[in-house]
Amino acid sequence: MSVDVDVTAEHIARQIASTIDPVFAMIDGWRDVLERELAGPYAGALTGEGEPTAEKLDPVVAALASGELEREGSLITGAGFVAAPGFLADAPWHLAWWLSGSNTFGPGSGLRRLTTVDDPDSEQFRDYTTLEWWRVPARTGTRHLTGPYVDYLCTDDYTVTITTPVRVGGDEMVGLVGTDLYVARLEQVLLPVIRESGHPCTLVNASGRIVASTDARRPTGALLRIEGLAEALTPLRDAASVTDAAWLPGGEAVVPCGDTSLALVLEA
Structure with missing residues (x-):
């Protein structure tokens, strides 16, 4: 789903x-x-x-x-x-x-x-x-x-x-x-905001490296390995201005965070 x-x-x-x-x-x-x-x-x-x-x-x-x-x-x-x-x-x-x-x-x-x-x-x-x-x-x-x-x-x-x-x-x-x-310090500020999603949610950089996550099994600094994520993040690595969400084969949504080169990954 x-x-x-x-x-x-x-x-x-x-x-x-x-x-x-x-x-x-x-x-x-x-x-x-x-x-x-x-x-x-x-x-x-x-x-x-x-x-x-x-x-x-x-x-x-x-x-x-x-x-x-x-x-x-x-x-x-x-x-x-x-x-x-x-x-x-x-x-x-x-x-x-x-x-x-x-x-x-x-x-x-x-x-x-x-x-x-x-x-x-x-x-x-x-x-x-x-x-x-x-x-x-x-x-x-x-x-x-x-x-x-x-x-x-x-x-x-x-x-x-x-x-x-x-x-x-x-x-x-x-x-x-x-x-x-x-x-x-970023986690202290951002995690309360991320939890408002109501879904398991992870904030990643343009390379898929984890900045903060509501899932304790996803440690800071590790790569988030989800099928299709690397391709979905390519525009962020290219410094492109991306505003639209993308969907991965497993149903996860990738939502860009303005021009920060960070993205939210929301899981079902």
């Missing part, structure tokens, strides 16, 4: 989108500020008479991210800017990333800078351009939601990372702005 996608299911999808959309808008605003500061008549704010430097850029990024990281009830646990290799004259590899007080990763507490290894010759160095949250936006030129995944770089816990390209001089990507969200 197939699941009827009624007004309630569509309402839930809209509620999920409305939870994530403010984070998207915030990141887009940060991108716009950095692009203005790095281009045209604004460039002097960061570059002076020379090339862009981490010394000048980092305080701007900190000012953008710190307010939201310190805001009570914020969904985000980390945020900042990641530079394209070689873009900054004084830091060929550079992460300007800050952690909130709710982020328990690494030493210290409260708002603090993430400690990174930026020397490619170090055994602890990690090439961030190989990671999904960099690779996909660099290829598509658009915002990307990565995860859930265990983030051993910034949170050491199940995390969703949202990143979007920063460009100057036309199409040149000079880095990314983005933020981390603990999946456990």
Whole structure:
């Protein structure tokens, strides 16, 4: 028996989108500020008479991210800017990333800078351009939601990372702005909404990886393996704007959650 996608299911999808959309808008605003500061008549704010430097850029990024990281009830646990290799004259590899007080990763507490290894010759160095949250936006030129995944770089816990390209001089990507969200925090906010469906219901990303589920047998981070699901999610992976529900061979309904690249899977 197939699941009827009624007004309630569509309402839930809209509620999920409305939870994530403010984070998207915030990141887009940060991108716009950095692009203005790095281009045209604004460039002097960061570059002076020379090339862009981490010394000048980092305080701007900190000012953008710190307010939201310190805001009570914020969904985000980390945020900042990641530079394209070689873009900054004084830091060929550079992460300007800050952690909130709710982020328990690494030493210290409260708002603090993430400690990174930026020397490619170090055994602890990690090439961030190989990671999904960099690779996909660099290829598509658009915002990307990565995860859930265990983030051993910034949170050491199940995390969703949202990143979007920063460009100057036309199409040149000079880095990314983005933020981390603990999946456990997202579950607290989204599960009560998802339960309103009245059906077994699972929220997945565009790859079918589970963000939250009303079924305890479907753990966060695992792939939801249902016949036809991968094909139904293809438009989300292609960054297409999808609004209509799809039905799987087993009768399950797949309902897109706005342009978040997330979808609800409702089972009979």
